[in-house]
Amino acid sequence: MSPSKLELCPSVKNIILLDSDGKRVAVKYFSDDWPTNSAKETFEKLVFNKTQKTNARTEAEIAMFENNIVVYKFVQDLHFFVTGADDENELILSTVLQAFFDSVGLLLRGNVDKKEALENLDVILLCIDEIVDGGIILETDPSVIAGKVASNSIDSGAPLSEQTLSQALATAREHLARSLLK
């Protein structure tokens, strides 16, 4: 979709999760600015190389690349990035980043690293899916996002009834509460 159609609505161009070598863990592009996979990879490489040495572990950092604003935050061997247009409100982008970062933290129960992320790639992908839909911000509250994703990842082979669902949700909430307390 062209940006002009959503000109006033805050929008996200991409969400990128890379490892400490700059390799993709999970990415999602919502804009046509990078039409091919190689264009995407070039952008990721540029962003990774230029941010690699910065300290974005306690507070989210920010920089500009190719006339885009990129906010980013690192933990262990994972690098989280969120990109928006250069006239986008920087704080909205950083809210999206924080939502992504925190909900992944909740879902992986604090063990946020590349191994854990790859082993739970389904969770990461669902997480991105719950935060942004086609560039539009869907939800920014980490616990709500994690709740939505977790309620789905419970393995319930038995036929569904309202009860098992509420049970499932209860277990998920318990997990969350525990991980929050950590």
Added chain:
Amino acid sequence: MAQSYVKKDDDRDDEVEYSPFMGIEKGAVLQEARVFNDPQLDARRCSQVITKLLYLLNQGETFTKVEATEVFFSVTKLFQSRDLGLRRMVYLIIKELSPSADEVIIVTSSLMKDMNSKTDMYRANAIRVLCRITDGTLLTQIERYLKQAVVDKNPVVASAALVSGIHLLQTNPEIVKRWSNEVQEAVQSRAALVQFHALALLHQIRQNDRLAVSKLVTSLTRGNVRSPLAQCLLIRYTSQVIRESGNNTQSGERPFYDYLESCLRHKSEMVIFEAAKAITDLNGVTSRELTPAITVLQLFLSSSKPVLRFAAVRTLNKVAMTHPMAVTNCNIDMESLISDQNRSIATLAITTLLKTGNESSVDRLMKQITNFMSDIADEFKIVVVEAIRSLCLKFPLKYRSLMNFLSNILREEGGFDYKKAIVDSIVILIRDIPDAKESGLLHLCEFIEDCEFTYLSTQILHFLGIEGPKTLDPSKYIRYIYNRVHLENATVRASAVSTLAKFGASVDALKPRIFVLLRRCLFDSDDEVRDRATLYLSTLGGDIETDIDVRDFLFGSLDTPLVNLETSLKNYEPSEEAFDINLVPKEVKSQPLADKKAAGKKPTGLGAPPTGPASTVDSYERLLLSIPEFANFGKLFKSSAAVELTEAETEYAVNVVKHIFDTHVVFQYNCINTIPEQLLEDVIVIVDASEAEEFSQVFSKPLRSLPYDSPGQTFVAFEKPDGSPATGKFSNILKFIVKEVDPTSGEAEDDGVEDEYQLEDLEVVAADYILKVPVSNFRNAWESLGPDCERVDEYGLGPRESLSEAVNTVINLLGMQPCEGTEVVPPNSRSHTCLLSGVFIGDVKVLVRLSFGLDGAKDVAMKLAVRSDDETVSDAIHEIVASG
């Protein structure tokens, strides 16, 4: 945490082995996808396979059409499973596969069933998937459910429907527009994000109805918008309404300003910043309106969060370009950001300070920057160097410390682009600030003593050859130049030999010593160096009277454009006839186009570089000098901007540039032929000057040939009374011979037909005789001119639309430079003073003080005070206003 991080580094090899996707292969995964067809579904296994498929897509792998269809069909089988987790993965992969229309039908019924499920998660996701993959026809079937979903009590379902609505509006607006009532209801939702999504959709539905948008904004700005995101949206819509309501509300407060200002006290930083940004972006914002926004941005500057500091300093940097005074309050906070860890923030802070700083703070600032320069990347250093250059041109008196700074950083380590930026800056300062010449040249001399870039060395040597001989003591540069002959590579040595020769040619006293040095160069190991030395020795040694042509050829600037010379040389075929440089065309082709492109390019990225000194005028001057008939017109006073003489998209595109000389005016017609099948020859503009009595045509230069899409120029020159600002109207007819061109061979026919083309009229106005020249301190300049040649008079301008319209009219009429931002009239003012400066033809400095007053209804009265060195000029300004 830190511990486990260290541990991981230790056994990294193990970790790589650990990846669940190690050695994954598309073919194998596609095979695995067959489990989707098992009668007894293993939900866990299926989820894993979908994850693998998604992993492949995520890594940039693509599926062929056949593969994608196959996966899609087997995935649809999974709707049988009632496993929640698996269903989520099914939704995800369907969106990623983006099935074609006939495939969509297969899943439609399953998804519609999910849309009516009791499970909210099913409903929300099914809506999102269905709306993503569906086309218009299907939409009418599900419209009813979507409408209901918009007002669903579960916020996740409502948001899913609303966001899908926003996407669908691009493709099926007529359907989504029917949801208006439901969406309106959703705007009142208690759920924060539902409100945000509903507001976004409602605005998009109504965006073409200005009145409706204005009503929406009016009602919501009074009401209670809960979500910060929705609040940000509302601020954007409000600014849009303010922008569109335009300047027709000059009286009274700016509408909605109060709302924006109240948002500055919101509890969410996102909203505060959005409001502050909206205020700084207001059209013709006043300093009173700016103040509260600047105050909150100032608070952000000292935040612990880099994102907040960046957002604030970037906005303030932008404000500083138009309202430097408004930002000065933040200078102290800004200075602490110079050492910010985040280099983007530091650079933005520096460039902001350089814009807002006054003359007295320059020295302190330079000290700060000196500490800061050593540890930033080259690209940021270039931004700083460019900011320093413009600062130096702004405060010429400070050249000493700025030049010192430049020379210091020139000595330090740095890449080519960075060094080039510094050298360019020094060259510009030498050219524009006479006092800086001697020290600047010496700094450059020192630099080439130890310069690793051949390009820069040769450029500097060339520049020394031009500027060095004009200094008080040219001999002191000789040592630096001759050192190059000993120590450098052949290219630099050759360049140094040429420079030496230039000194010898220009300074007679040095000639014998230069001869000695050049003779030594005859033993150089390189051909080019020896050749040059030999050539210069014989030229300089010859009799000056007879060899004037040779000297001109060697030391004068080459008046033939290099591009043209290159083409001519390529076309030259060896024959009896020697190549004659005089036959090379001297008109510069397509030069205005290139200029336009450069000017149109918006400076982007961090701290847009300041635009260099007007190069257009330089290139015009060179172009005109290349035409011998104009050589005796004297110095070019001013070239106007190009005025279009044809409508856009016509057969022939013509614009004109007016070149003003003391006693002549030259019209340069830039023509483009936009018809591929035509070649125009002997193009000329027939000018009728019957409505311009003081002008008489003296010369016209036709354009020999004008092929398709390659710009060319034809000139017409007029004589006019010396120094007088004669005005008049000229009508123009383009006359030419048309020749048909064969589109396949590109060859033109031999016979042409004469034809004419009517162009728009052209006017020479008083403003053409005044150059916009700013003064840094108007009051000082005004006092120093004194009241001797002051002329004051009052004028009634009659009823005007607004005060600012009257001010702009007078500024445009005079074509002078507004000073100190006085061209902006604060809203609601009843009176205004505007200060203008300029240079009148004949190089007479003129200052104008305009006092406007609004009386009664819309009548504007104006007092005009003019000061200059020449009372006839002061009178002339009054005449312009009186007759304008």
